[in-house]
Amino acid sequence: MPIPKLLQLATNNAGQSKPIRAETEGKEATIYLHGVIGGWWGDIDETMFAQAMAGIDADVIHLRIDSPGGDVFAARSMMTAIAQHKATVIAHIDGLAASAMTGVCMACDRVEISQGAGFMIHNAWTITVGNKADMTKTGDLLAKIDAGLAGDYTRRTGKDQAQIVQWMDEETWFTAEEAKEHGFADEVVEIVGKKKASNTWDLSAYDNAPAALANRKPEPDDGVAAAAAHQANLSRRLALLERPAA
Numbered sequence: 001m002p003i004p005k006l007l008q009l010a011t012n013n014a015g016q017s018k019p020i021r022a023e024t025e026g027k028e029a030t031i032y033l034h035g036v037i038g039g040w041w042g043d044i045d046e047t048m049f050a051q052a053m054a055g056i057d058a059d060v061i062h063l064r065i066d067s068p069g070g071d072v073f074a075a076r077s078m079m080t081a082i083a084q085h086k087a088t089v090i091a092h093i094d095g096l097a098a099s100a101m102t103g104v105c106m107a108c109d110r111v112e113i114s115q116g117a118g119f120m121i122h123n124a125w126t127i128t129v130g131n132k133a134d135m136t137k138t139g140d141l142l143a144k145i146d147a148g149l150a151g152d153y154t155r156r157t158g159k160d161q162a163q164i165v166q167w168m169d170e171e172t173w174f175t176a177e178e179a180k181e182h183g184f185a186d187e188v189v190e191i192v193g194k195k196k197a198s199n200t201w202d203l204s205a206y207d208n209a210p211a212a213l214a215n216r217k218p219e220p221d222d223g224v225a226a227a228a229a230h231q232a233n234l235s236r237r238l239a240l241l242e243r244p245a246a
Contacts, residue, residue: 019048020032020033020044020045020048020049020051020052021052022052022053022055022056022058022061024056024058027058027059027060028058028059028060028061028062029056029058029060029061029062029087030061030062030063030064031049031052031053031061031062031063031064032064033049033063033064033065033066033067033101033104034064034065034066034067035066035067036067036068036069036070037067037069037070037071037074037075037078037100037101037104038070038071038074039074043067043070044067044070044074044078045074046071046074046075046077046078047077049077049078049081050077050078050080050081053081053082053085054081054085056085056087058087059087059088060087060088060089060090061085061087061088061089061090062090062092063082063089063090063091063092063104063108064092064094065091065092065093065094065095065096065097065101065104065105066093066094066095066096067096067097067098067101068096068098068099068101069098069099069100069101069102069120070099070100070101071100072099072100072103072124072145072149074100075100075101075103075104076103076148078104078107079103079104079106079107079152080107082104082107082108083107088109088110089107089108089109089110090108090109090110090111090112091104091105091108091110091111091112092112092113092114092189093105093111093112093113093114093117093119093176093179093185094114094117095114095117095118096117096118096119096120097113097117097118097119097120098118098119098120099120099121099122102119102120102121102149102153102184103149103152105119105184105185106152106153106155106156106184107152110186110187111179111184111185111186111187112185112186112187112188112189113176113179113180113185113187113188113189114176114188114189114191115176115188115189115190115191116176116191117176118173118174118175118176119173119174119175119176119178119179119184119185120171120172120173120174121149121153121164121167121168121171121172122168122170122171122172123142123146123168123169123171124142124145124146124149126138126141126142146165146168149168150164150165150168153168153184156183156184157182157183157184158183159182159183170208171208172208173208176188
């Protein structure tokens with residue numbers, strides 16, 4: 001079967017979840033978020049992140065970010081961990097913040113983006129299997145996810161929500177300067193005497209990735225195993241949302 005683009009993104013960029021540790025110096029700590037979000041397909045595990053955040057006693061936490069996105073529910077869990085921490089949390093976009101990782105950035109107190117780095121927002125993706133009722137439920141879930149993210153972007157940027165929704169509909173990629181201009185970032189960090197940020201991810205799953213960023217070729221994959229894993233994960237998410245309140 002052809003591999004859906006969501007799973008193409010995951011399988012072409014996935015690694016294995018690595019322990020997330022905070023490097024602490026004085027009253028500041030640093031966590032590196034490099035990879036795809038979502039422990040079930042590797043790289044950045046949201047539970048490990050929450051545990052790492054909970055263990056930090058610092059005034060300032062720096063998140064060093066380079067990510068093509070991932071599981072939006074996992075990202076939302078990370079956003080909650082950030083919002084509930086007493087420290088000032090600063091997102092540093094070193095290479096790429098795309099898709100779900102942009103939500104993580106929006107939860108931070110400050111966002112700094114390096115020259116040459118990228119920032120992308122779009123509508124949520126998924127795959128589902130089932131009858132028309134299943135498809136309708138999934139569509140309703142995606143609409144709720146999109147509305148939540150649009151609200152996050154609107155509050156952060158002060159932009160009209162209709163403009164935000166249009167950007168999401170069009171899968172919009174921003175340069176560092178554009179991200180600052182539109183309010184997604186607070187500062188563009190100039191890298192003096194060093195190479196500017198560059199992309200390390202396979203972005204071929206995205207429709208509008210700039211040619212300068214889409215520089216990796218995907219590995220062939222029929223997507224069967226990944227699709228099965230994703231469908232099981234989505235079913236668990238839907239079951240939780242449909243559970244009646246106590």
